[in-house]
Amino acid sequence: MSLPSNVHVSKHPCLRAKLSLLRSKSTPTRDTKALVNEIATIVGCEALGATLTAIDGPKDETPIGFEYTTTTLEPQSLSLVPILRSGLGMVESIQTLLPTPVPVHHLGLYREPSTLEPVEYYNNLPQHQGVASVAIVLDPVIATGGTCAAAIQTLREWGVRRILVLSVIGAADGVRRAAAEWPEGVDIWTAGVDDELTPDGMLKPGVGDVGDRLFLTIGK
Template sequence: MPSTSLPLNVHISSHPCVRAKLSQLRSKETNARDTKALVHEIALIVGCEALAACLENVPTGTAESPLNYPYTTEITTPHVALVPILRSGLGMLEALQTLLPDPVPVHHLGLFREPTSLQPVEYYNNLPYHRPTSVNHDPFPIPPIAILLDPVIATGATASAAIQTLLEWGVKKVVLISVLGSDSGLKRAAEENGTEGVEVWVGGMDGEVDARGMIKPGLGDVGDRLFLTIGK
């Protein structure tokens, strides 16, 4: 059940289909193909809820329908970038690309959790930090919103580190979309910037993490399950 003490910028889906699909995803009997499908489907529903809250439409002009009736054309605003956290965030990427009406930049962040300290270590970052010298043309404009994709928010350390990186890059808002989080992990991620400029949208929440930093009962290691590297 959702915690009554969660920050207001944490949004847990109440969609019955998300809850049913989470139940299926939790099973250790769910194979890699079904795991991929369920992560995609949950990301699609939660992503739809998140984008409805953070995007708006503006009119761009008029066009004609096949019956030659005029109608007003629209685009979504503001511009966004998708940022999956490697590896498991890749399992959510296609769902968000499907929802957005136009192609958007995709930047990747690679972070792993050090087993002893459970602290995040960054090993890959392809955000375009290089700024052009010309003030008239910027081939890599920083979008106002970065949509961060990470299926599991356990301790919240990795999500918090990624949020801080994106805010330091220059985005105004980070929208974190996840499949499942722990109570403490969601709070930590949501409060990374004092709740300012951060929104967290998640399919479900479990109460706690174990000594290894894994959510109980949780989903296991989603990256391992997606890419069949369990037991590496």
């Protein structure tokens, strides 16, 4: 499968096995939440390891009196941007990976059913504070890519210098569309990529509607 150079599909064997479990219709909500969290953790490790740099910080002292040089991250200005609703299932895992708390800014986007194009209904990016250097978009399923591309455009207009998109799974065409929105400023990291979409914009075979599975709203 040919994908752009700014798309990174994990080859981690544990990740592939967990994704297989997530695909199953017999996986209950509790396990779905756990699997999304675990997949996000592995994808996050790979993405942050390739993006952030450990640098020397100020001096500190151990409990028994030895001085040492602390370690901090560069860039230091980060924010998490979950796409509502399903992106909420990835927030805790990435917060756990990062050594210090970072702001969480929510974006609400949905696909208009007839056109499958994104519609923004919520945006709490701060307009009177410093803009993050790196925004980490949490979007578990990239289907048509429209929602992810819209989020990238919104964050670019906000002024971020770089965007990491962390995803559980994407469709090949959707991932290409999102990656092309800002090729020099965006990297997409995902656990897997499917070849096809159904006519109504669902991944095939996919994982179903992750938001519905996480929040028990299947059949709404």
